[in-house]
Amino acid sequence: MKIEHLAIWVRDLEKMRTFYETYFAASSNDKYVNTVKGFSSYFLTFPAGGARLEIMQMAGIPDSQNNALAQFTGIIHFALSAGSEAAVDALTNRLRTDGFAVVGEPRRTGDGYYESVILDPEENRIEIVA
Template identity: 70%
Template sequence: MYIEHLAIWVRDLEKMRLFYETYFGATANDKYINPRKGFSSYFLTFPDNGPRLEIMQMPGIEAYSTDGLTQYMGLTHFAFSVGSENAVDELTERFRTDGYTIAGEPRRTGDGYYESVILDPEGNQLEITA
């Protein structure tokens, strides 16, 4: 058994697709559109063939109330392993230079991970791990 994919609702489908392609090497499938429902989505596949990420957009989906830094029930983050502590540091600095919020500076956690936390363009928490 394994996780095949995770899905998140997004406000700006194209901006989020470009973000994951640019920073994490994702490849998007052809855009799926259901005109009857106003639904559209992409499945993003990552280089090491782990779980895919489905980003979805549809009118009428309510936004949850969070600033990306406040904890709440439900999905709180997902993590991308970039292979080394140096890669964590470099990618974190790239996010900083490109104007993204660094919610947690690179550090070793109590459970042994080396990670940083950034917010994607829509405020979702992403852990960048070694």
């Protein structure tokens, strides 16, 4: 088994698509629209392969009650590999310069990862790993 894709409800579908394309080199399929349900989505594919990310939007989906800086049960983050420690540092600095929150500075973790943690435009936690 493998994880085929993860999905995130988003408020601004185009802004989120642009974010992942710009900073993580994702490529998007054509926008899927179900006019009956008022549902739209994109599947984002990353250059190194692995699981895809589906970003979805539909009227009536309430905002999450989770605080992005606190920890709660359920999915709390996903990790994207930058390929090297230098790439983690560079991407983290680029995101910080462009105004995105860095909530975990680049560091070596106890389980051996070199990572930073940032928040995407809708405050989803992303680990950037080497």
